[in-house]
Amino acid sequence: MMDLEPFAAGREADVFALDGGRVLRRYRTGMDVRREAEVMAYVGGLGYPVPEVYAADGTDLVMERLDGPTLAEAALIGELSIPDGVAILADLLRRLHELPARGSGGGGSGSGSGSGSGDTIVHLDLHPENVLLTRRGPVVIDWCNAGDGVGDLDTALSALILAQVAIGSIEHSLGAAAGTMVDLFLELAPGDPIRLLDEAAAFRRQQLTMSPDELAMIDTAVARVRAAA
Template structure:
């Protein structure tokens, strides 16, 4: 498949347009998509908004093609206010954490572990969450802490993004609206981010500062 149309690209994967209804997400890291597809099918079956998965094999995931801006893009253009955008993000986390875990472990739920404004698409059928490669069973507070930490990384300039300092307002409001206790497992969230292979040395060096930004806001 050398003549595929590149549709989007992230830190770990490229997304190619197959036709008007389907895209192919292909990992550059060699990661197997089986678990990701299983989690997406599970939460989708419970009514949570995810792209439909048509096929999963090796590094390739064939999914529903979604049209619409990311939550971040909509906030940047003014199509969506910062408060409304943060409310959507917090509500998606709350809805996700209301789902039972796949393994039935007491105290756990389904966690995304990378839920931020670039991973929410505003489609005709409403907000849809994408990029489920980190997802599985786990404590909801870890998920909430990671979302806050990623926003804080953008807010302090650790992660370059057009939202820039606007992310600071998002962090503050998110901590008011988000489910659970975002501070309880914040240190675990920082450790999780340090293990991300796609993080640059500069980004890794500023994780403590981003963690402090979350604590200050809370």
């Protein structure tokens, strides 16, 4: 395994292809994947679209391999319109927030941002790169921040991440199109995306993968969300 090259990589993990239609997601941060796997199994058992998890041990998560572009990729190449993409994103959040929390022991990110208590499940990183458009429909990936929480915080984080891309804080090929996404998302998103926006900003500031430049522009991204609300 160590001789294989990852076919995908994010800020925190690398993804390797395995046989039998499986992938290995291996965290470079040393994070234990068991809680992530438990949340995925819980929401999947309630019918929410997630990859099937086959094994979770230490930093390694073995999951179903899914084929299809991300929501962002599909929008960039014109397979999906921006309005349709935003509608999918908002609907995925709505469906997630309709699920009951796992309970007081279900956990959250432990960030102190309010994500560890609440009456629903929150993803806390649901944006167009974390939605795969597969043959069985949109599937949500990257559940490392997920747990019990407050839906409005989840919605605020999605809006804030889109705004970070829109203002150029996070480099992405969507560029200015992310600005249109923010505006449409705030019209369609479940709950109140502004009520916990300051808490969402505090959560983003605690993310170890954020660069100093990205951190310095969080207040500007917050202002962008408020201006569009």
